[in-house]
Amino acid sequence: xxxxxxxxxxxxxxxxxxxxxxxxxxxxxxxxxxxxxxxxxxxxxxxxxxxxxxxxxxxxxxxxxxxxxxxxxxxxxxxxxxxxxxxxxxxxxxxxxxxxxxxxxxxxxxxxxxxxxxxxxxxxxxxxxxxxxxxxxxxxxxxxxxxxxxxxxxxxxxxxxxxx
Numbered sequence: 001x002x003x004x005x006x007x008x009x010x011x012x013x014x015x016x017x018x019x020x021x022x023x024x025x026x027x028x029x030x031x032x033x034x035x036x037x038x039x040x041x042x043x044x045x046x047x048x049x050x051x052x053x054x055x056x057x058x059x060x061x062x063x064x065x066x067x068x069x070x071x072x073x074x075x076x077x078x079x080x081x082x083x084x085x086x087x088x089x090x091x092x093x094x095x096x097x098x099x100x101x102x103x104x105x106x107x108x109x110x111x112x113x114x115x116x117x118x119x120x121x122x123x124x125x126x127x128x129x130x131x132x133x134x135x136x137x138x139x140x141x142x143x144x145x146x147x148x149x150x151x152x153x154x155x156x157x158x159x160x161x162x163x164x
Contacts, residue, residue: 007097009104010038016051023150025053030068032061037108039101041093047101049073049109056109058102060087073109077102 014036019026036056037049046061052070058080059070069087071080081099088098 007039007041007101007104009108010040011108012036014051018051018053023146027052027068030057030059030063030070035061037105039104041097041101042090045088045090045093047098047105049105056105058105059084060089062089063087064089073106077106 012035014034017029017034030050030052032046032048035046035048035050038046038061039048040046044062047058048061049056049058050070051057052072056073057070058073058075059068063069064087069084071083073080075083077099080102081095085095085098
């Protein structure tokens with residue numbers, strides 16, 4: 001196994017294709033062409049970061065072993081690698097390069113999120129913040145009824161307090 005010294009982060013605008021049906025979200029169709037961040041590891045394989053739900057998922061671009069194996073960019077880089085490693089597909093790609101690529105994507109995603117905080121407060125951001133606030137306040141989202149959860153989401157989308 002050899003380490004690459006030429007790891008390069010590519011960034012592009014990628015529409016979030018997460019399907020939303022009321023308060024439910026369904027995983028977008030993932031594939032090697034669905035990415036916002038990409039670091040090529042070989043001619044055929046890359047680590048990619050892509051919009052999924054209200055975060056950035058990180059995984060391998062080509063997933064021959066297990067489709068939809070990824071974790072949010074906020075997880076530890078080594079944890080992400082260990083979770084997705086079965087899809088590496090090429091023993092010549094080093095663990096160290098994979099972890100370095102994951103860290104490059106994490107850094108870019110964190111920076112983009114920080115830069116985005118200065119932008120307009122979108123409904124998606126309000127929903128995300130409402131859920132974060134609900135968790136901080138000890139609300140058990142798993143114990144909520146669909147009606148209560150819908151009220152929480154709709155309140156966030158409309159810019160009001162949860163349940164409004």
